[in-house]
Amino acid sequence: MRLPSFAGVTRPSRYALIAPVLLLVPHAAVALLLRARGTPLLADAGFWLLPMRRLAMSPDLPAGDAAIAFAVALIAAGALALLSFRRANWSGAGYALAAVVVVPAAQIAVAAILAVLPRFEQRDGPGSAFAPGSDTAHVVQGVLAGVAIIVAAVLVSALTFGSYGWSLFVATPFLVGVTTGYLANRRLLLSGRATARLVLIAAALGTAALVALALEGFVCILLAAPLGAVAALIGGAAGRAVARMGQGGGKPLASVALLPALFALEAATPPDLPITAWASVEVTASPGAVWSALTGDQSIESGPGVLGAAGLAYPLRGRLLGHGVGAVRLGEFSTGVARERVTEWVPRRRLGFEVLKQAPAMEEMSPYRRVHAPHVQGYFETGRTSFTLFPLPGGRTRLDIEAHHVLRVEPVLYWEPLARLAIRMNLSRVLDDLKGKAEAGGRTARLSNARVS
Structure with a gap:
C-alpha cells in the first residue's frame, strides 16, 4: 500500500x-x-x-x-x-x-x-x-x-x-x-x-x-x-x-x-512547568551524625560523571552562614554560586531552604569563553529544597530529599524527561556523599568514645 x-x-x-x-x-x-x-x-x-x-x-x-x-x-x-x-x-x-x-x-x-x-x-x-x-x-x-x-x-x-x-x-x-x-x-x-x-x-x-x-x-x-x-x-x-x-x-x-x-x-505564553523530585537513602549512622554531615561545609568528593561531561550544573559544596531559620546558605555549583535562605531548621530532623539567586543551569561547551545563549539562566530554576531525617532501629537514619524546580522550555514533554534525569543524578550524588560522610563521622565518634572508656 x-x-x-x-x-x-x-x-x-x-x-x-x-x-x-x-x-x-x-x-x-x-x-x-x-x-x-x-x-x-x-x-x-x-x-x-x-x-x-x-x-x-x-x-x-x-x-x-x-x-x-x-x-x-x-x-x-x-x-x-x-x-x-x-x-x-x-x-x-x-x-x-x-x-x-x-x-x-x-x-x-x-x-x-x-x-x-x-x-x-x-x-x-x-x-x-x-x-x-x-x-x-x-x-x-x-x-x-x-x-x-x-x-x-x-x-x-x-x-x-x-x-x-x-x-x-x-x-x-x-x-x-x-x-x-x-x-x-x-x-x-x-x-x-x-x-x-x-x-x-x-x-x-x-x-x-x-x-x-x-x-x-x-x-x-x-x-x-x-x-x-x-x-x-x-x-x-x-x-x-x-x-x-x-x-x-x-x-x-x-x-x-x-x-x-x-x-x-x-x-x-511561556511554559511554567513545576518539577518536584524525591530521593531517599538509608544511612548506618545516627541522626546526629547525619545532621552534622548535612550542615557541614565539606566538598562533595565524588565526581559529577555524565553531568560534568555535558556541562550541566552540579553541586560542589554547601556553606551555612549562621544557624536557624533566616540564615544564609551558599550553594556552590560547577557553574557558579547560588544564594539561599534557610526556611526550616529543626536540628537532627529537618533542614529546608529556598533559592534567592540562581546559579546558571549549565555551562555550554564552546570554543569561546562566553556564549550568548539565554537558556542557561532563567529557563530552568530551583525553588525549594528540603532534607528530612527519620530515626530507624539500630541507630540508623533514613535521609529524604525533596527538590522543587521550574522548567520554561517547550516542547515540555521533550525536555522534561531530560531535566528529570539530570535532577535525579544530582540528588543521588548528594545523598550518596552525605551517607558516606555521616557513616565515616559516626565511626570516628564511636572510636573516640571507645578510647575514652
Missing part, C-alpha cells in the same frame, strides 16, 4: 473532514493518559490550544506517558502538515500557512483558513517546471538559505524574544527543510534521498554557524538535534514535493516571514 505523498492534492471537503480529526488526536491522547492515571481533566482554553502542556503539568508524570504523548503529537503534526501541503497544492496557494501548521498554538487557525481557501489559476501545470538532474546554483541557494534561517531564527527567537519553544525547535527546522528542499528542486528534480542529504547538510552547517557565532554551544545543539532532524527531513520532503508540482512560485518561502510572529506568540 502506497503512503500519501506531499506531491498529491487534497480537496477542500476531504481536508475539512480529516484535519479536525488530526487536530484532536493529541487532545484524545492526553485525555486517555490522564484518565488512565485517575487525574481529572480541565477542558479549558489552555487544554484546547496546548494539550501537551496540560499533560506535562500533571503531577508525577511517568516518563513513558510523556514519551507516548510526545510521539503521538509529532505524528499528528506531521500528518497534518502533509494534508495541509496537499490542500495547498489543490488551491495553488497557502503554502506559507501549511508550513507553520506544526506549531500547536497556530494549528487551529491555520487549518480553518486552509479549509476555506479557494482555488487559484495556475500558470504552469504539475511537473512542467522540472526535469531529472541537478542545478548547482539552486542546490547552493537551498543550503545557504537553510543556514540563514537557522541563524536568524535563533537571533530573533532566543536573543530578541527570549522564546524557546515549538517554533524554534520544530517549526524552524521544518521550514529549513521546506526552503532547502524547494530551492534545490525548483528547476531540476533531485531524488528524495539527495534532497534529504542536502537538508541535513544545511541543518548541520546552520548549527555549526551558531557555534561559530557564539550563539549556542555543543550540548544544547546535541540535545535538540534528534527533534530538529526529524522535522527538517519532513520539511525537505514537503519542499521537494511543491517544486515537483511546479506550482509553488516561491510561495513556500513566504512561510519564513511568519516565524517572528510565532516567536512573539510563544514568548507571550
Whole structure:
C-alpha cells in the first residue's frame, strides 16, 4: 500500500473532514493518559490550544506517558502538515500557512483558513517546471538559505524574544527543510534521498554557524538535534514535493516571514512547568551524625560523571552562614554560586531552604569563553529544597530529599524527561556523599568514645 505523498492534492471537503480529526488526536491522547492515571481533566482554553502542556503539568508524570504523548503529537503534526501541503497544492496557494501548521498554538487557525481557501489559476501545470538532474546554483541557494534561517531564527527567537519553544525547535527546522528542499528542486528534480542529504547538510552547517557565532554551544545543539532532524527531513520532503508540482512560485518561502510572529506568540505564553523530585537513602549512622554531615561545609568528593561531561550544573559544596531559620546558605555549583535562605531548621530532623539567586543551569561547551545563549539562566530554576531525617532501629537514619524546580522550555514533554534525569543524578550524588560522610563521622565518634572508656 502506497503512503500519501506531499506531491498529491487534497480537496477542500476531504481536508475539512480529516484535519479536525488530526487536530484532536493529541487532545484524545492526553485525555486517555490522564484518565488512565485517575487525574481529572480541565477542558479549558489552555487544554484546547496546548494539550501537551496540560499533560506535562500533571503531577508525577511517568516518563513513558510523556514519551507516548510526545510521539503521538509529532505524528499528528506531521500528518497534518502533509494534508495541509496537499490542500495547498489543490488551491495553488497557502503554502506559507501549511508550513507553520506544526506549531500547536497556530494549528487551529491555520487549518480553518486552509479549509476555506479557494482555488487559484495556475500558470504552469504539475511537473512542467522540472526535469531529472541537478542545478548547482539552486542546490547552493537551498543550503545557504537553510543556514540563514537557522541563524536568524535563533537571533530573533532566543536573543530578541527570549522564546524557546515549538517554533524554534520544530517549526524552524521544518521550514529549513521546506526552503532547502524547494530551492534545490525548483528547476531540476533531485531524488528524495539527495534532497534529504542536502537538508541535513544545511541543518548541520546552520548549527555549526551558531557555534561559530557564539550563539549556542555543543550540548544544547546535541540535545535538540534528534527533534530538529526529524522535522527538517519532513520539511525537505514537503519542499521537494511543491517544486515537483511546479506550482509553488516561491510561495513556500513566504512561510519564513511568519516565524517572528510565532516567536512573539510563544514568548507571550511561556511554559511554567513545576518539577518536584524525591530521593531517599538509608544511612548506618545516627541522626546526629547525619545532621552534622548535612550542615557541614565539606566538598562533595565524588565526581559529577555524565553531568560534568555535558556541562550541566552540579553541586560542589554547601556553606551555612549562621544557624536557624533566616540564615544564609551558599550553594556552590560547577557553574557558579547560588544564594539561599534557610526556611526550616529543626536540628537532627529537618533542614529546608529556598533559592534567592540562581546559579546558571549549565555551562555550554564552546570554543569561546562566553556564549550568548539565554537558556542557561532563567529557563530552568530551583525553588525549594528540603532534607528530612527519620530515626530507624539500630541507630540508623533514613535521609529524604525533596527538590522543587521550574522548567520554561517547550516542547515540555521533550525536555522534561531530560531535566528529570539530570535532577535525579544530582540528588543521588548528594545523598550518596552525605551517607558516606555521616557513616565515616559516626565511626570516628564511636572510636573516640571507645578510647575514652
